[in-house]
Amino acid sequence: MPRTASKTTKKRSKPYTVTSSDTDPVPSASSKTKKSAKENDEKYKLFNKYANTSSGVIDPEGIEKLCSKLKVSHTDIKILMLAWKMKSERQGYFTKAEWRRALKALKVDTTKKLKKALPELEKEVRKPLNFADFYAYAFRYCLTDERQNCIDIETICQLLDMVLGSTFRDQVDHFVDYLKIQNDYKVITMDQWMGFYRFCNEISFPDMTNYSLELAWPLILDNFFEWMREKQA
Template identity: 30%
Template sequence: MGQCVTKCKNPTSSLGSKSGDKESGSKSHKKAGSAGSSGGHKEELSGPCSKATNELSNGTKALEVTVETPIIPAVMGDLRKEDCHDRDGLSMLRIEELFLCYKDDLEDAILEDGMERFCNDLCVDPAEFRVLVLAWKFQAATMCKFTRKEFVEGCKAIQADSLKGICSRFSCMLLEAQGEENFKDLYRFTFQFGLDAEEGQRSLQRDIAIALWRLVFTQDTPMILEHWLDFLAENPSGIRGISRDTWNMFLNFTQAIGPDLSNYSEDEAWPSLFDTFVEWELERRKREEQALMAKEEEKEGMCTETECSPSTDRIETEGSRGSQTWGGPLTGNKWYL
């Protein structure tokens, strides 16, 4: 895919800092007293301390040692976010910073412009299969949009906290999408991904459905797919939208029905649109066969006597040449038994 060379700059000078100042260094001092002295000079300390005092039997204080206890701030503040990693070693700060690189100014999400820059920095086309797989791993609810939660949880799911890390995961994600159950999940996700959630859509627009069908089958294209898409494109008036049931059942159709459609039965619980398609496709094939036969017949008819049989002059010339050959030089050279 090539190396991604665009790097993201930290949009903020600091997303976390250590709080709490350490006080000045502690001091140790000794204070001696003499026997019989009525008072002693006391030295005030800058912080709490503990005293270890040994008193002699005669009442005289021996060496008094004061040891200052290190002062620990009551509140140290949160650790820097850059030091916060999940159990797999991902940096949560780097993921947050990466999200902020592409975040919209007004909404806490990556929208269309940010998605385009994000894809450019990943060295991928926004309309290619890898981006669909990435959206699937991020469990994005809407096309051309990543919320903060989707982005952060998605990066954690694919174990990447940088552009380079995401790029390096594409090959694994593509391989994962080839698994039967994973592809079924990706396929069903794609339908929901194509809906406009804000408008409350329940079915895909025909043109969007055609584009998404072609996209989701990038790695393993059924033989019947292009004919199915041609059928949808040629019947715009009768097909306004694709329901979830039709979308899901088409995957079953590609797996259960052979390319010749011989084992398709209208008695089974297929959507009515499939009945119309099979009828349309069989008729198309019939017309195609008839056109091929007509072309062959036309080709044979064009082989007229003038073009396909030798002319009289040519026969006479070849006959004369044959007489000279067989009666002359070949006889003289004894090319006969």
């Protein structure tokens, strides 16, 4: 049988006092969505200023216009750093998704703000862990074909000067000189590219006393080492 509820005396609840915190407006999910949509709209409006209306992407001509507005050369390393921030997959082209990714991370939505953000972006990239990733990205970014896995010597020399020149001037200058006079290599692979970065960071230069031919260096660096020793003899 069901139990019979016992009689109890009801207590009158105390009147609820409204506090200031109860009346403070709390952003609703819809207002946050609207704000996010507005921010995206601003980024897309800026994107459309430089995008090709036919292809729907920022192409080399659009990048030239962007660089002109930012007052930087299209060969300036900051533009390559911006491409790195976008994770741009195709050299000379920025998609809308890549554009939004970078501008969201940099917290900018105008060309003026983007220009001001570039020096901070460079500081971010120059941090050792970031720079190693950026250095590898610079090589991949210059691969213009899906089946391509190496870069011609002339392009590599220009890329080395842009990416490493300000940090390892002597190493870059000598290695570029070597690349230009040697006849064994017409192209450079990613393994060789990354090997030179390791060389710059680990080997004392120009004496190279801690370089060993017995260690696992790319053969091109062994040849560079021998070439340097002959020059110094």
